[in-house]
Amino acid sequence: MNAQGVMLSKKSAPEAWGTEALKQSRRLRREHQDKLAANRDRWIESNRYYYDRLKRMLRYIVEPGKRVLEIRCQTGHLLGSVDAAYGVGVDISDELIGIAQRNHPHLRFVRSEPEELELGETFDYIILSHIFDTVDIQKTFESVRRHSTTDTRLIVINYNPLWQPILELASKTGLRAPFVEPNWIDEYDLRTFLELAGFRALRTHRLLLMPKNLWPVSTVCNDLVGRLPGFRKLCMMQVLVARPQPEPRRAEATSVSVVVPCRNEGGNIQPAVERIPEMGRGTEIIFCDDKSTDNTAAEVRRMQALYPERRILLLDGPGICKAENVWTGFRAATGDVLMILDADLTVMPEELPVFFNALVENRGEFINGNRLVYPIPKAAMKFANRVGNKVFGMVFSFLLDQRIKDTLCGTKVIWRRDWPRIEKNAGKWGIRDLWGDYDLLFGASKLHLEILDVPVHYQERVYGVTKMTKVFWNGVRMARICWGAWRRLRG
Numbered sequence: 001m002n003a004q005g006v007m008l009s010k011k012s013a014p015e016a017w018g019t020e021a022l023k024q025s026r027r028l029r030r031e032h033q034d035k036l037a038a039n040r041d042r043w044i045e046s047n048r049y050y051y052d053r054l055k056r057m058l059r060y061i062v063e064p065g066k067r068v069l070e071i072r073c074q075t076g077h078l079l080g081s082v083d084a085a086y087g088v089g090v091d092i093s094d095e096l097i098g099i100a101q102r103n104h105p106h107l108r109f110v111r112s113e114p115e116e117l118e119l120g121e122t123f124d125y126i127i128l129s130h131i132f133d134t135v136d137i138q139k140t141f142e143s144v145r146r147h148s149t150t151d152t153r154l155i156v157i158n159y160n161p162l163w164q165p166i167l168e169l170a171s172k173t174g175l176r177a178p179f180v181e182p183n184w185i186d187e188y189d190l191r192t193f194l195e196l197a198g199f200r201a202l203r204t205h206r207l208l209l210m211p212k213n214l215w216p217v218s219t220v221c222n223d224l225v226g227r228l229p230g231f232r233k234l235c236m237m238q239v240l241v242a243r244p245q246p247e248p249r250r251a252e253a254t255s256v257s258v259v260v261p262c263r264n265e266g267g268n269i270q271p272a273v274e275r276i277p278e279m280g281r282g283t284e285i286i287f288c289d290d291k292s293t294d295n296t297a298a299e300v301r302r303m304q305a306l307y308p309e310r311r312i313l314l315l316d317g318p319g320i321c322k323a324e325n326v327w328t329g330f331r332a333a334t335g336d337v338l339m340i341l342d343a344d345l346t347v348m349p350e351e352l353p354v355f356f357n358a359l360v361e362n363r364g365e366f367i368n369g370n371r372l373v374y375p376i377p378k379a380a381m382k383f384a385n386r387v388g389n390k391v392f393g394m395v396f397s398f399l400l401d402q403r404i405k406d407t408l409c410g411t412k413v414i415w416r417r418d419w420p421r422i423e424k425n426a427g428k429w430g431i432r433d434l435w436g437d438y439d440l441l442f443g444a445s446k447l448h449l450e451i452l453d454v455p456v457h458y459q460e461r462v463y464g465v466t467k468m469t470k471v472f473w474n475g476v477r478m479a480r481i482c483w484g485a486w487r488r489l490r491g
Contacts, residue, residue: 025135026113029180030092033074036177037095040075041103043177049213053222054157055081057207057239058127060488061155061448063421066124069147071114071140076100078129079107090117115139122147127155131190132183141197145244153448154199154242160206161186163236187238199242202448203401206235229398241448246362254280254360257335257416258352261317261325262343263290267463269299273307275349276341279356284335285310287343290317290325323436327426330419338419340436342410344461346380347371351456355413364452365418366444369409373455380460388475395482400445405453408437414444421447430484431477438481446488 016024036043044051055078062068064083073079073089074096080087080103087107091097092114100109110119114128115136126144134140144154159167161184170176185193191201209226210218225231256279260272269287276285287300300314315332317325330338337359341349347369355367371381372389381389389406396404414422422443426433433439444451 022135026092029133029135032178032180033091033093034095037075037093037099040096040099040177041077044075044077047176047211049218050208050211051077053208054078054237054239057205058082058155060446061153061205061239061241062125062127063447067122068125068127069119069123070127070129071117071144072128072130072133073100073109074129076104076107076109078127080104082125088119088123090114115143117143117147119147122149123152124149125153125155127157129157130179131156131158131185133179134183137183137185137193138196141193141199145198148244150244150246152244153202154194154244156190156194156240156242158185158187158190158238158240160234160236160238162234167236187240190238190240194240194242198245200245200450201240201242202450203241203445205239205241205401206232206237207239208236209234211236243448243450248362249360251280251357251360254337254356255335256280256283256337256339256356257286257329257333258283258339258341259286259288259326259329259333260341260343261288261290261322261329262292262296263317263325264292264294264296265343265463266292266295266299268343268345268461269296269303271345272341272343272349273303273310273312275345277350277353279353280337280360282311282335284313284333286313286315286329286333288315288317288325288329290322291319321432321434323426323433323439326436327423330416330423333416336416337413338416339413340410344463346459346461347409347411347456348459352411354456355411355454358452358454359413359415365415365449366440366451367413368404368406368441368451368453369411369456370406370453371409371456371458372406374457376458377460380458388478392478392482396441399482399485400441400451402445402451403453404441404451407441408435409456409458410437411456412437412440414440414449418444418447418449428484429481429488431480433481434474434477438478438485442481442485442488 058078059082062082065085067086068082068084069088070079071090073091076089079089089100089107089109090112094111097109097111114134164184171178187204194201208222210221226235258276289297304312315328317328326340339352358364358367389408392407393405396407425443425446426439429442
């Protein structure tokens with residue numbers, strides 16, 4: 001193909017067969033990129049608005065201080081835009097690699113075909129650019145897999161095939177750099193390649209309904225219209241995030257911490273201890289007493305004496321809100337798995353193993369309870385709360401690009417290793433989350449953890465009174481948190 005993607009004639013390129021045809025295609029692309037290398041940064045500068053939006057998205061996805069690899073890095077401008085503790089860029093062109101190394105001397109750059117890459121090291125994030133100009137996508141993903149750990153996030157930058165005529169016209173008219181582009185693949189094809197290579201697609205970010213800076217039209221198109229259902233599918237860029245298909249962990253080698261936030265729940269302490277099952281290698285129960293005025297703390301101490309064979313801890317909560325009380329338990333926990341079980345026991349403790357198994361079997365990385373599947377006793381949840389849960393479930397599903405039915409179920413389960421990363425973003429979604437559910441869900445989404453809903457049986461509490469009062473004002477606060485997330489979650 002020539003610079004605009006038109007098939008090369010037999011006179012300009014001798015016919016080749018089998019793997020020789022692939023070798024010839026790689027050579028033509030390498031020579032093409034070598035010729036364009038000297039002017040590549042000029043093309044980038046002339047499309048600054050497009051690249052600035054893309055860089056902003058990458059900075060949103062990639063955590064600071066991580067190990068980052070970019071394949072098809074060109075002059076290194078995307079890799080240089082993220083705050084990597086260690087960064088490696090790979091490209092097919094010696095000329096581009098030389099320019100990248102001069103532009104970013106603190107990073108390392110290597111010349112290699114993507115399919116043949118062998119660095120002998122792994123990375124936290126791997127960015128794959130210019131997939132449209134990659135000869136063998138399947139082998140490239142297999143190469144990426146060799147440089148991944150179970151926690152690596154792969155970021156694939158791809159053009160929406162609907163934009164093919166516009167982009168080809170832009171190349172012909174000099175508005176865009178010419179490329180050899182045979183690969184106009186859609187999201188379905190991309191997910192198929194990923195699955196074959198051992199990856200699981202997590203989320204697709206869509207951006208740039210208007211790739212040129214025509215303010216205020218570009219702002220309205222990209223920050224408002226381009227985020228709406230239906231219109232998202234029309235955006236020019238697809239940034240897909242995936243993770244390697246994980247292997248199940250051994251349940252018997254995994255320990256558990258069940259954090260039970262409580263305030264004036266004295267009558268529920270003994271049932272909680274007796275009903276929370278032992279899971280994995282061992283289960284510790286952490287009662288976080290948030291300045292109770294009844295006998296809650298005394299009951300926990302009585303359980304410690306009555307069941308000395310169980311690891312039961314009593315912590316003093318800060319008396320600020322439920323979220324800070326839960327965080328107190330998380331910080332003190334020693335288990336590999338962190339579970340939240342509300343002390344009202346409206347979610348049955350006997351169902352906690354379902355969450356545990358979903359996590360250790362790697363069906364998800366963030367397991368969220370869902371109370372809205374099975375019938376709910378009328379006294380267990382007020383009508384206004386039911387409506388609010390369904391409304392905010394729809395809002396979350398829109399914000400996260402994933403179906404979330406129940407945002408306020410207190411039972412949530414994560415790996416303890418992920419908590420410090422989530423905690424960094426806690427309280428940064430507009431205003432403080434008093435309950436912690438939104439901090440956890442939005443934090444997991446920010447880290448691109450795989451979220452899985454698990455249905456639970458929700459029951460009426462038998463002791464104490466609900467702490468979820470002031471339904472209207474709580475709804476207003478939640479809406480403000482969602483508005484803050486709307487501004488942050490898209491990068």
